[in-house]
Amino acid sequence: MTLFASQIVDGLADGAIYASLALALVFSYRSTGIVNFAQGEMAMLSAYLVWQLMAWGLPLIPAALVSIAVSFVAGALLYASIVRPLSHASLLTVVSVLIGLYLALNSLAGFIWTYTIKPLPSLFPKGHFRLGWFNISAETAGIIIVVAVVLLLLYLLFETTKIGLAMRGAASTPDSAVLVGVSVPLMLLIGWGIAAALGALSGILVAPRVFLNPTMMFGVIIYAFAAATLGGFDSIVGAVVGGLLVGVVENLVGTYIPWIGPDLKIIVALVLIFGTLLIKPDGLFGRSKVVRL
């Protein structure tokens, strides 16, 4: 029972990390219809940036905040320099460019920081505490709380502020957003910035668990894709629920199905992606696109 409960809680923490990266994917997809394949590598660079800032003498938490802010700007720049100029190009062109960017960023990290793994300290203290039946590590609890707070802030941004409303309008019906005076490119720019900041958060949270190295996001991005597919690529709630489900299922399967174990866990993500696409292609919370003629 204790093992089961702790697997669930650990799964939720992993899931919270997948959820924040899945949210990043959903944000850029909802606003521009483009899946940013380089999102994971951008998150990896954000984690490296924290390490670099700490090497230059900044404490961990300020370094993490600076990295998230820089990532926001980098995401906005990516939109302005690559995505927007290609907005009339074919989808295949954009996908090719983003996959190219994925490889370029990966090599760039190896070039600057080498392929030797580096430790990145956790944002949270070591140690465990008991909560009823559960024995929870401070890190697990910290990850869940941080992601929950970020989700709450996003919710407040979109539901209570004028700019959040304008961002939703620009993503939903850009032609009409122009007619009420919203600058659609500016809203999409902010959307891509937020996506990169969320990605940075996932990178910073996951780095202490997997060590810092240029390939550290390979697994995480697959789980994030599974989460976004499961939840529905156009649904913010879906990304969160999908992320948590993927995290929990991954942990339970890795623990209780011996022949899968930790090595084959990634299969779980792929099975989830295939299964969702076969049974419910729009995901749990996604809306099927109806084109009215």
Place this chain on the structure above:
Amino acid sequence: MSLLGLRRMRAGYDARSVLHDIDLDVEAGQIQVVLGANGAGKTTLLRAISGTIARQGEILFDGRRIDQLSARKIVAAGIGHVPQGRGTFADLTVDENIRLGAYLRTATEARQDRERWLSFFPRLRERLPQQAGSLSGGEQQMLAITRALMLRPRLLLLDEPSLGLAPIITQGLFRTLAAIREETGMTMLIVEQSANLALEVADSGVVLESGQIVLRDSARNLAGNDEVRRIYLGYE
């Protein structure tokens, strides 16, 4: 005094030109209707004015050239555009659609105006928390108009408000537009294919054919014009 003036305005899509040298004046406080068959260029005319497509020639709004301005600046200058097919934000609630209409205005102004326009469209008040996409065609049209009114525009462009609506609903809609003009003195340019209801509330009108204005007259004269009656009003 004309609020909107077009001088030799041309517009189209990419290489295809749709409008040829349009000259048009809309007097302040008037409702002017643009009649024309499918493909005559009515929608293109409104899009050119609101700057959502490329156009050449002069567009004067309140004596000021606006033909070089972006669509967003034209909205800010005071031209509201209710596009064809209504263009409501289907994923957003009715209330959010209305709030987004006031994007360029202060919260206080928005609150006052919201009450004012909802009094013209009481049906929308009952629908405030509902998703816009779930509204009926008539309600969506009311919402699209309310959203444009929230800008407090001086000129309202309406693209085929009757499209897909039952005649009785269209009639109510045009009466409400007339009442709004009566109370606020707002200028309106309405593009319509079903001409008789539009001509009832309009002061003047033009007929557009293959991208050119072929007839202009008062609404009363147009309604009595034999050719207009035959082609656009369906009388033999």
